[in-house]
Amino acid sequence: MRAAPTILHLDMDAFFAAAEQASKPSLRGKPVVVGGLGPRGVVATASYEARRFGVHSAMPMGQARRLAPNAAYLVPRFAFYRAISGQVMELLGRLSPLVEPLSLDEAFVDLEAGGLAGDSAGARAVGERLRAEILATTGLTGSVGLAGSKMLAKIASEEAKPNGLVLFEPGSERALLAPRSVRIIPGVGPATGDHLRRAGITTVADVVEAGEDELVRILGRSHGASLYRMALGHDDRPVVAERDAKSVSVEDTFDVDLHDRLRIRLEVERLAERCVARLRGAGHSGRTIVLKVRRYDFSTLTRSETLRGPTDDPLVVREAAERLLELVDTTGGVRLLGVGVSGLADYTQEDLFAQAGAEAGAWGGGGGGAGAGGAEAGTGTSGAAAGVGVGMGGGVGEGGAAGGAGGAADAPPTATETATRRWAPGHDVRHAVLGAGWVQGSGLGRVTVRFEEPGSTVPGRVRTFVVDDPELEPADPLPLVPGGVTGAERAAPVAPAAPVVRAGE
DNA sequence: TCTGGGGTCCTAGGACCC
DNA sequence: TCTGGGGTCCTAGGACCC
Numbered sequence: 155m156r157a158a159p160t161i162l163h164l165d166m167d168a169f170f171a172a173a174e175q176a177s178k179p180s181l182r183g184k185p186v187v188v189g190g191l192g193p194r195g196v197v198a199t200a201s202y203e204a205r206r207f208g209v210h211s212a213m214p215m216g217q218a219r220r221l222a223p224n225a226a227y228l229v230p231r232f233a234f235y236r237a238i239s240g241q242v243m244e245l246l247g248r249l250s251p252l253v254e255p256l257s258l259d260e261a262f263v264d265l266e267a268g269g270l271a272g273d274s275a276g277a278r279a280v281g282e283r284l285r286a287e288i289l290a291t292t293g294l295t296g297s298v299g300l301a302g303s304k305m306l307a308k309i310a311s312e313e314a315k316p317n318g319l320v321l322f323e324p325g326s327e328r329a330l331l332a333p334r335s336v337r338i339i340p341g342v343g344p345a346t347g348d349h350l351r352r353a354g355i356t357t358v359a360d361v362v363e364a365g366e367d368e369l370v371r372i373l374g375r376s377h378g379a380s381l382y383r384m385a386l387g388h389d390d391r392p393v394v395a396e397r398d399a400k401s402v403s404v405e406d407t408f409d410v411d412l413h414d415r416l417r418i419r420l421e422v423e424r425l426a427e428r429c430v431a432r433l434r435g436a437g438h439s440g441r442t443i444v445l446k447v448r449r450y451d452f453s454t455l456t457r458s459e460t461l462r463g464p465t466d467d468p469l470v471v472r473e474a475a476e477r478l479l480e481l482v483d484t485t486g487g488v489r490l491l492g493v494g495v496s497g498l499a500d501y502t503q504e505d506l507f508a509q510a511g512a513e514a515g516a517w518g519g520g521g522g523g524a525g526a527g528g529a530e531a532g533t534g535t536s537g538a539a540a541g542v543g544v545g546m547g548g549g550v551g552e553g554g555a556a557g558g559a560g561g562a563a564d565a566p567p568t569a570t571e572t573a574t575r576r577w578a579p580g581h582d583v584r585h586a587v588l589g590a591g592w593v594q595g596s597g598l599g600r601v602t603v604r605f606e607e608p609g610s611t612v613p614g615r616v617r618t619f620v621v622d623d624p625e626l627e628p629a630d631p632l633p634l635v636p637g638g639v640t641g642a643e644r645a646a647p648v649a650p651a652a653p654v655v656r657a658g659e
Numbered sequence: 660t661c662t663g664g665g666g667t668c669c670t671a672g673g674a675c676c677c
Numbered sequence: 678t679c680t681g682g683g684g685t686c687c688t689a690g691g692a693c694c695c
Binding site for chain 3: 666672676
């Protein structure tokens with residue numbers, strides 16, 4: 155616990171939806187919902203206008219449509235959000251060397267490490283200046299929480315939303331927390347909340363009163379002890395700038411449950427290829443292959459296999475995933491398949507063979523085989539591992555439009571499905587004559603486009619085209635702020651160096 | 660039109676070793 | 678020929694977070 159409120163938590167307001175509103179003038183002030191548009195999609199982010207109808211993140215899309223039938227429904231554009239996120243993270247980096255991104259739209263900053271703020275007044279000034287810079291640079295608003303610990307800073311930013319700043323004076327922690335629901339404490343989710351409620355514990359004050367022994371009895375050693383500490387306002391977790399990735403995974407939910415064993419096997423193979431592509435893209439290899447299967451009834455199981463050494467070989471991962479699939483009964487249908495690799499290293503078994511061979515050669519000895527045995531001693535953890543985030547974006551972006559294949563059983567995508575993918579709602583386009591616009595919707599061989607740009611002050615006009623109109627083509631996002639950076643320009647250089655990125659709420 | 664996708668951490672049991 | 682106790686690795690599942 156610090157004497158001054160020098161831990162800052164930034165949370166962008168309704169990030170995905172706000173970015174879409176900033177780039178599409180006709181959506182400003184209107185309910186906007188970003189998420190998967192397939193039959194099994196869920197809400198990623200709802201604009202504040204949409205929240206007034208009761209729409210919130212993680213809600214099934216069908217339910218959102220019933221609540222807010224007139225909202226704009228858009229597919230997420232992760233490359234675009236990542237570009238904006240990069241601009242925001244760059245501003246945070248000017249405040250301190252210690253910036254811990256939690257997702258595309260959220261981060262902790264240690265102001266003390268940046269030597270910028272020694273007291274409450276200074277911290278508040280830094281926070282307000284940051285908010286102004288973010289608005290000027292991205293055209294979007296963010297909320298700031300300032301406190302002497304991560305937990306309190308995060309609660310403060312939540313309280314500041316939208317478009318505000320809240321500072322909690324150190325020393326006020328216990329009084330601030332006491333009357334609130336236990337659910338505000340990080341790590342207390344629905345299950346733990348229920349568990350505690352059945353024990354008569356609903357507020358943070360109840361937690362303190364119950365005492366550590368009782369909490370440990372209810373929740374177990376680790377969880378109970380840490381909850382008790384948090385309830386007292388004790389939270390010494392440091393802001394950590396870079397974390398090594400521990401696993402890489404991809405998964406797909408299908409529009410329609412899969413029954414055909416051959417099709418299931420094919421999808422597992424595809425997922426294995428995608429997973430390895432991501433793994434290699436991040437410069438990693440891994441020892442443990444995990445297959446995930448969600449059945450028709452939503453029951454979910456995993457099967458895993460640990461290899462003798464780390465690999466990034468597509469064939470090795472694919473064959474392991476296929477072996478694991480043989481262990482799973484899929485009768486009744488499969489809703490989701492996933493393939494992951496954990497036990498990451500920044501070298502591969504093959505590298506070690508090569509290295510062993512080279513060493514043997516240097517010694518003038520023969521046969522590197524014996525040396526390779528030592529590879530088994532390799533711990534799964536990576537040593538140096540630069541701050542390479544394991545990107546996400548791509549997978550989910552595809553997921554939103556994908557699954558189109560599901561409707562047609564085992565057939566390849568139809569022309570209509572291909573067109574749907576090409577003209578995803580919300581995506582930018584350019585018309586040879588009419589200029590920049592975005593897809594409002596498509597279907598029945600038509601695509602509807604609204605022609606407007608981020609700088610416009612009035613909604614643009616709407617035109618409809620046949621899906622294969624030669625004058626119409628997909629385009630990169632335009633800058634939100636005049637002279638700003640576009641998604642296309644930022645996406646490529648930023649992505650590899652981006653901090654750990656996850657889907658923001 | 661019921662429930663995404665990408666992660667992290669923790670627990671618990673069995674195997675295996677000393 | 679009634680019996681302990683760790684430590685580590687592997688596997689599976691679950692809670693949680695954005």
